[in-house]
Amino acid sequence: MFHGLCAFSLLHCGRGEEKVRVIRETCSDGEMIQDIDFIVFDADDTLWDCQGHFEVVMQRLYDELLPWTGTREAAASELYATERKNMRLLGFGVKAFTLSMLETAMRVSQGQMSANTLSDILRQCYTLLEFPCTPLPEVKETLWQLTQQGRRMVLFTKGELLDQQHKLERSGLGRYFEHVEITSDKREADFRLLARKLGAAPRSLVMVGNSLKSDMAPALAAGWRAVYIPFHVTWQLERHEHFEHERLTEISHFAQLLSVL
Numbered sequence: 001m002f003h004g005l006c007a008f009s010l011l012h013c014g015r016g017e018e019k020v021r022v023i024r025e026t027c028s029d030g031e032m033i034q035d036i037d038f039i040v041f042d043a044d045d046t047l048w049d050c051q052g053h054f055e056v057v058m059q060r061l062y063d064e065l066l067p068w069t070g071t072r073e074a075a076a077s078e079l080y081a082t083e084r085k086n087m088r089l090l091g092f093g094v095k096a097f098t099l100s101m102l103e104t105a106m107r108v109s110q111g112q113m114s115a116n117t118l119s120d121i122l123r124q125c126y127t128l129l130e131f132p133c134t135p136l137p138e139v140k141e142t143l144w145q146l147t148q149q150g151r152r153m154v155l156f157t158k159g160e161l162l163d164q165q166h167k168l169e170r171s172g173l174g175r176y177f178e179h180v181e182i183t184s185d186k187r188e189a190d191f192r193l194l195a196r197k198l199g200a201a202p203r204s205l206v207m208v209g210n211s212l213k214s215d216m217a218p219a220l221a222a223g224w225r226a227v228y229i230p231f232h233v234t235w236q237l238e239r240h241e242h243f244e245h246e247r248l249t250e251i252s253h254f255a256q257l258l259s260v261l
């Protein structure tokens with residue numbers, strides 16, 4: 001079933017300072033999702049925690065930059081500025097993040113941060129290539145049940161090819177997906193291209209993910225349906241104002257997929 005959207009509430013997002021309006025899904029007599037060919041899943045922060053691991057490493061940089069920035073918030077703004085600047089050429093992933101971390105450290109400290117501290121930050125960034133991709137609560141059981149129902153499932157994630165492949169391997173969830181698509185970005189054109197690859201009509205595709213910016217908005221623009229599962233922390237570059245759409249629904253925990261699809 002595809003439930004309608006109604007009833008507004010407030011959700012603390014990101015580090016807790018930003019309030020965004022969200023739409024709570026209720027069991028109304030809304031539109032039904034029928035004739036679904038593929039359920040397409042985002043990976044990071046939808047199937048397993050990713051941003052939480054990055055946040056830990058970022059906090060270390062913020063601590064080391066305090067002598068120059070005075071506050072962690074100011075240090076976070078500096079890193080954000082670097083990541084935004086580098087996004088066009090470096091894209092997403094651990095390598096881009098690591099370069100932005102070191103660049104921020106050197107720029108903000110005006111070259112005064114010690115080599116030992118920089119080495120330690122580098123070492124911490126490397127841990128992001130190996131953190132355990134333990135499936136989030138209800139994920140494994142829900143994917144198994146969807147498989148038992150004969151649902152066809154696809155993984156669609158952006159980032160670095162090798163890193164994303166390794167994360168999927170570490171998660172143990174690869175068996176549930178008949179196709180894995182790893183791209184440098186997830187824009188409307190990427191969703192249209194994936195639909196063509198799958199040979200599926202846009203309306204027969206459902207995108208399930210945690211990002212309004214990278215999962216919901218471009219999927220809806222490409223004519224897909226979309227199910228939004230908010231994660232407790234959102235990367236600053238992924239933050240997006242909430243919006244309404246007739247093909248968008250929101251659930252609060254993963255197993256609810258079984259009742260909305």
Ligand SMILES: [Mg+2]
Nearest residue numbers: 042044045210
């Ligand atoms: Mg995600």
